[in-house]
Amino acid sequence: MILYDLVNRHHTHFSPNSWRVRMALAHKGLSHEVRDVRFGDIPGLASGEDKLTIPTIEHAGRKITDSWAIVQYLDQAFPDTPRLIAAGAEGHVLHFFQYWVQTTVHSGISHLILLDVHNSLHPSDHAYFRSSREKMNRKTLEEVQAGREERVEAFRKSLQPLRMALAQGPFVCGEQPGYADYLAFGGFQWARLSSSFPLLAQDDVLHAWFMRCLDLYDGLGRKEAAAS
Ligand SMILES: N[C@@H](CCC(=O)N[C@@H](CS)C(=O)NCC(=O)O)C(=O)O
Known part of the structure; x- marks a missing residue:
């Protein structure tokens, strides 16, 4: 699992939407690798038509963007980990x-x-x-x-x-x-x-x-x- 995350000039991961996903990954105990990007790198992450934002994760050959969609995906892909977004x-x-x-x-x-x-x-x-x-x-x-x-x-x-x-x-x-x-x-x-x-x-x-x-x-x- 790769997490694409924004860094600032101090190499700090500051993105509010990424922190949701970072905490969700920790809650579920899912290990991952972090790839640092700057705003200027974001357009280059997309292959094809879809516009990506940060956070984006890459898992099983697929890129998933938007923190809500990512956490829903983690709930589905790792059903043995504690669920974060209930159905209904x-x-x-x-x-x-x-x-x-x-x-x-x-x-x-x-x-x-x-x-x-x-x-x-x-x-x-x-x-x-x-x-x-x-x-x-x-x-x-x-x-x-x-x-x-x-x-x-x-x-x-x-x-x-x-x-x-x-x-x-x-x-x-x-x-x-x-x-x-x-x-x-x-x-x-x-x-x-x-x-x-x-x-x-x-x-x-x-x-x-x-x-x-x-x-x-x-x-x-x-x-x-x-x-x-
Ligand atoms: N609804 C999205 C929002 C993501 C978002 O807007 N991320 C910002 C960084 S925190 C971004 O990628 N901005 C790209 C830009 O401003 O070009 C989510 O929850 O992930």
Whole structure:
């Protein structure tokens, strides 16, 4: 199994969507080899018409892209490992949670650290990242990140559903971590690896949960050095 993953100028694997898959692979105990790519390498990974994004895995001669499709594939291809996405309504609700992570967590984080993410990338990725992200945001990266000290409190408030979930147990999924934890973890790990901006207050229950997630699987998440 090969995992194609993005690296920045410090050779750190920072992609939020890849961290979902990295944690899923660890949860299932599946070994894999990591192939490092930069944004500029992504178009070259595709053979044929299909556009690939990161994460992409290669297994049994097939490339599978999109974190949700990858985890569904892992559940099917390795039925003896713990399942992460249930069939039926439970799986649909988990997918809804992914949409919430994408729209509230990832988008909120990107409005606070996007220029830092750019600055942490390899210089060969700077022009592409700046032009694609400025087009998406209709603002310069500097404008996206401006005034973050005043805006961070609103972001922290938007995370209230996560705090409420964590009132039920140490993980979003209860006593043990599950895919909902990995979905949310990916966003905060992206921020930890790309920016030194303090996203969460030290006394926030989310901070304690994030530390617990970093400890999982022999400190897998912690092995990647935080941005300084
Ligand atoms: N829905 C996809 C999103 C993947 C995605 O957008 N990945 C980013 C990196 S984190 C990417 O490959 N971007 C390519 C680009 O911006 O050109 C997933 O969950 O895997």
